[in-house]
Amino acid sequence: MSSQANADDDLMNVARQLFKPIPSVVPAVKDNPITHEKIELGKMLFFDPRLSASEIISCNSCHNLSTGGVDAGPTSVGHGWQQGPRRAPTVYNAVFNVAQFWDGRAADLKAQAKGPVQASVEMNATPDHVIKTLNSMTDYVFMFQKAFPNEASPVTFDNVAKSIEAFEATLITPAAPFDQYLEGDVNALDDQQKAGLKLFIEKGCSSCHNGINVGGQDYFPFGASERPSTALLPTADKGRFAVTKAPTDEYVFRAAPLRNVALRAPYFHSGQVWSLKQAVAVMAQTQLGAKLSDKEVDDIVAFLESLTGQLPKIEYPILPTRTDATPYPSLAK
Numbered sequence: 001m002s003s004q005a006n007a008d009d010d011l012m013n014v015a016r017q018l019f020k021p022i023p024s025v026v027p028a029v030k031d032n033p034i035t036h037e038k039i040e041l042g043k044m045l046f047f048d049p050r051l052s053a054s055e056i057i058s059c060n061s062c063h064n065l066s067t068g069g070v071d072a073g074p075t076s077v078g079h080g081w082q083q084g085p086r087r088a089p090t091v092y093n094a095v096f097n098v099a100q101f102w103d104g105r106a107a108d109l110k111a112q113a114k115g116p117v118q119a120s121v122e123m124n125a126t127p128d129h130v131i132k133t134l135n136s137m138t139d140y141v142f143m144f145q146k147a148f149p150n151e152a153s154p155v156t157f158d159n160v161a162k163s164i165e166a167f168e169a170t171l172i173t174p175a176a177p178f179d180q181y182l183e184g185d186v187n188a189l190d191d192q193q194k195a196g197l198k199l200f201i202e203k204g205c206s207s208c209h210n211g212i213n214v215g216g217q218d219y220f221p222f223g224a225s226e227r228p229s230t231a232l233l234p235t236a237d238k239g240r241f242a243v244t245k246a247p248t249d250e251y252v253f254r255a256a257p258l259r260n261v262a263l264r265a266p267y268f269h270s271g272q273v274w275s276l277k278q279a280v281a282v283m284a285q286t287q288l289g290a291k292l293s294d295k296e297v298d299d300i301v302a303f304l305e306s307l308t309g310q311l312p313k314i315e316y317p318i319l320p321t322r323t324d325a326t327p328y329p330s331l332a333k
C-alpha cells in the first residue's frame with residue numbers, strides 16, 4: 001500500500017471511532033411507538049398555524065423545512081412581532097441530540113413540543129386553546145382516533161406532542177458525503193474536505209463535536225479558552241446554568257450539532273455570525289485558543305459542507321377547514 005493509502009485508512013479509522021452515520025430509517029423514540037398515522041397527524045400539526053393564538057405562526061414559521069429547519073434569524077420572532085433571545089436550532093436530525101434546546105432543558109422532542117405552543121414570545125396559546133381548536137374540526141378528531149386507537153378521548157395535549165415528535169423523528173438527513181465516507185467510500189470526500197476533517201480532529205473540534213450529529217451530544221462552556229464578545233455571548237443568557245443552577249454551568253451550552261450547518265446561518269445561540277468561515281474562526285479562538293490560517297479555516301469549512309445530507313421530500317399538507325366552533329385568531333399580547 002502507498003503511504004497516501006495508509007494515511008487515508010488511518011483518517012477513516014479515527015473518524016469512524018468519533019462519528020456515526022445518520023441512519024436511513026426513522027429511529028425509535030422513547031415511550032412513543034412511531035406509526036404512519038402519528039407521523040401524518042404530527043406533520044399537519046407542525047404546519048398548522050391555528051395552534052398559535054394569532055393563527056399565523058406554526059412550528060414551520062421558525063423551523064422552516066425549506067430553509068434548513070430554521071428561520072431567517074438572527075433570533076426568532078414570534079407572537080406580536082416579539083423577538084426571543086435565542087436563535088432557532090434546526091429540527092432536522094434533532095431526534096439524535098442528547099436533549100433539546102441550546103441548554104438541553106427538555107429531555108426529548110415530546111417534552112420540547114409543549115413549550116413553543118405556550119411560550120408568549122412564540123405561539124402564545126394555551127393547551128385549552130389547542131384542544132378546542134382541534135376538536136372543532138372533525139377531520140382532526142378522526143386522525144387522533146386513528147393515531148391513538150386505544151384511547152377513549154385521544155385529542156389531548158400529550159398526544160399533540162407525541163404526534164409532533166413522531167413527525168420530527170422522520171426529519172433525518174442521511175447520505176451526506178461524510179456519511180458515505182464513514183460507510184467506507186474513501187472518495188466521498190475530496191482532498192480539501194479530508195484535510196478539513198483531519199484538522200477538525202487534530203485541532204480538537206471533535207473533542208466537543210462528535211457522535212452522530214457531530215455535536216448535540218454534550219455540554220461545554222462557550223468560551224472554554226477565551227470569552228467571546230458580548231454580542232456573541234450576551235451576559236443575560238447564562239445557558240445551562242438556568243437548568244442546573246450549578247456555578248460551573250454558567251455560559252455552558254450544548255455543543256451545536258453540525259449536521260447541515262452550511263444551510264443555516266446565522267450561527268451560535270445569539271445568531272450574530274453570518275458566515276460559516278467566521279464561525280469556525282470564532283470557535284478556534286474561543287474554544288481552543290488557536291489562531292487558524294486562512295487555508296485551515298477554508299479546509300474546515302469544506303469539511304463542514306460535507307455534512308449536508310439529503311433532506312426529506314415533504315409534501316405540503318392540506319389542513320382541515322375551520323368550522324363555526326373554531327376559536328378566532330387573537331393578536332392580543
Ligand code: HEC
Pocket residue numbers: 046057058059060061062063076077078079084086087088089090091094097099100101102103109112113116117121122123164
Ligand atoms: C417563534 C419561533 C418558534 C416557534 C413558533 C417554534 N419554535 Fe421551536 N425553537 C425556537 C427557538 C428560538 C428555539 C431555541 C430555544 C432555546 O434554546 O431556548 C427552539 C427550539 C426547538 C427545538 C429544539 C431543537 C434542538 O436542537 O435543541 C425543537 C425540536 C423545536 N424548537 C420544535 C418546535 C416545534 C415542534 C414547534 C411547534 C409546536 C416549534 N418549535 C415552534 C423557535 C420557535
Ligand code: HEC
Pocket residue numbers: 102200203204205206207208209219220221222224252253254255256257258261266267268269270279280283284287288300
Ligand atoms: C470546548 C468545546 C468546543 C470546541 C473545542 C469546539 N466547539 Fe464548536 N461549539 C461548542 C459549543 C458549546 C457551541 C454552541 C455555542 C453557542 O452557545 O452558540 C458550538 C458551536 C459551534 C458552531 C455554530 C453552529 C451553529 O449551529 O450555530 C460551529 C460552526 C462550530 N461550533 C464549529 C466548531 C469548530 C470548527 C471547532 C474547531 C475549530 C469547534 N467548534 C470547537 C463547543 C465547542
